[in-house]
Amino acid sequence: MNLMYSSTRDANIKVTASEAILKGLSDDGGLFVPEQIPTLSVSFAALAQMSYQEIAYEVMKLFLTDFTEQELKACIQAAYDSKFDTTQIAPIVCVDGAYYLELFHGATIAFKDMALSILPHLLTTAAKKNQVANEIVILTATSGDTGKAALAGFADVEGTKIIVFYPKNGVSPIQEKQMVTQKGENTFVAGIHGNFDQAQTGVKQMFADKQLGKELAEHGYQFSSANSINIGRLVPQIVYYVYVYAGLLAKGEIQDGESINVTVPTGNFGNILAAYYARQMGVPIAKLICASNENKVLYDFFTTGRYDKNREFVLTSSPSMDILISSNLERLIYRLAGNDAARNAAYMKQLVSDGVYEISEEMREGLKDFYGNYANEAETAETIKSLYEKTGYVLDTHTAVAASVYRKYQNQTGDQTKTVIVSTASPFKFTRSVMLAIDPSYGSKGDFELADELGRISGVQIPKAIEEIRTASVVHQTECDVSKMEDTVKAFLNMK
């Protein structure tokens, strides 16, 4: 029997997994959620003997039930291959009494690769399954990381094209270079003369434009989204929580059945939600520690039950967590509301109209599995410096937020449960902030000089992703005004 997915805002909408992946978002604006969370069908003793790819199959087959074994295995093999710089895919490293799960060994050295390496294959398989004859055009606005990970994931994937809009003067030099040097006949990149919000708004308008949709169809195209609310991104993230537990068991670090904690640096709430689902599948996770930066809307929510986005947006050194609306939190709210779509929809409506909602006392009970806290900029930098000085291991800024919050948790609770800290980016991706945290005198050096210096002091080889852009030539030079985004799309697709 197929596991069906329903909308968090309308109980009457039910789709298969492949339909949910194709659609991304439900027509009512809700997110697709599995009607029940399946439990693992193999023992941890057996999982401990498996490779990342084998575990991925054991997990994903339970969620994507309308994919055949052959289809799913083909997607997994195409995704988790030599694009990753280690056959372990997600190494587990023990440093200073905590386990770091390194999710940054893919093509763009950030954890978004874990899901965006496989999403293109899930999407094209889903398209075939549902007799979609059109070519799929992925349309994305990015503030930096997602754009490159999506470009790398979709590059040269048959039956797809990908178009990325980024704010011309709103991303870091390394992030821009990563995007404009992207190879692949089917990749298109444009810098807009505006900010990220304008890029995002422009993309949303094109998705909603029925006339444009019709014109696309006439040319054999249809839009789709690689956004983190797509279950095709969420499900692959559940895999590494099963993998880390099996891995710790295989190494003899834990006993079978022993509980662990996980600490997750959080922005859009996708990663930690995957941990929450893994827990429901049977992974013995005690506490879900949710780490925020100075944009601490989730910390406030966990401590008060009130979600309030009406506040100043702070630019931090962990930009991928600079977010005031954590989209995936809606899936948790829906569950806390007893899977009541109408109740959840009312909260989400309030969020749009007032920027705030407050959950009931009874719903707050369900939050006791979570612990939320945050780290400010000084604490984040101090964590990078002190761990480096003590052990030689260098954290990126996002992971440092998590490590700092974990220390606060330990100090407050004395909890000695073994803990996994989810490491979401390579320090080489945020070299300047990382090196300045270690020694402010690095400020005068250029970005690639700093990468060389980081390689030297950490003894870690400079990732291929950095070496490649050092010398790569710029292949995308399109710029456009905000009002010309649609024309740019049409030009990319030769629709004129």
Ligand SMILES: *Cc1c(COP(=O)(O)O)cnc(C)c1O
């Ligand atoms: C996207 C991102 C995050 C936040 O993950 P969510 O799933 O959005 O909570 C954390 N760290 C890095 C490096 C990221 O790119």
